[in-house]
Amino acid sequence: NAGVTQTPKFRVLKTGQSMTLLCAQDMNHEYMYWYRQDPGMGLRLIHYSVGEGTTAKGEVPDGYNVSRLKKQNFLLGLESAAPSQTSVYFCASSLRQRPNSPLHFGNGTRLTVT
């Protein structure tokens, strides 16, 4: 049981380049999330998904797109990277249950845009 796995772990992009971050979970969780973490700003929600084929915007969605074609995978795309997107990106997942269940995080992807 690997939990939540993110790839890649590190990436350096030039302004204008594109890339996709992959998140995979093997816990059969319905909900999946993408957060970015910046110094002094905590974790901010980019996009999330409540199930296969569904996505929704979070607090800071601009410049990002997501897809959830399979329940276990949640992809985050940057179409045209900007220096402001330099950050650490965390994927997380949780069960759909009552009451709420906690988030389980991946190990993060450190992205630098030059």
Added chain:
Amino acid sequence: GENVEQHPSTLSVQEGDSAVIKCTYSDSASNYFPWYKQELGKRPQLIIDIRSNVGEKKDQRIAVTLNKTAKHFSLHITETQPEDSAVYFCAASTDFRNTGNQFYFGTGTSLTVIP
């Protein structure tokens, strides 16, 4: 949307002393409050959580209290040890049946335990 404020941003304590981190939230619909610990370069990991129908929860040296009326909750760490040094995040979550559980995080507290 929900707004979670966390204080202090940094905290230094002597080994063996207690540490208290406080958070406030704005949305009275929030009903689940987890705390995460993040060591340098690692993922956030859940250390304790509390639901809105409970006022206090304890797990060994860690306790969390919740005051729904005042909309604040606190993390208490007793008998601190150097390995408690990390960044701690509070979060508030509202359970929406059709739109998922949205989590809103505080900005973090960097705790240093001085040996």
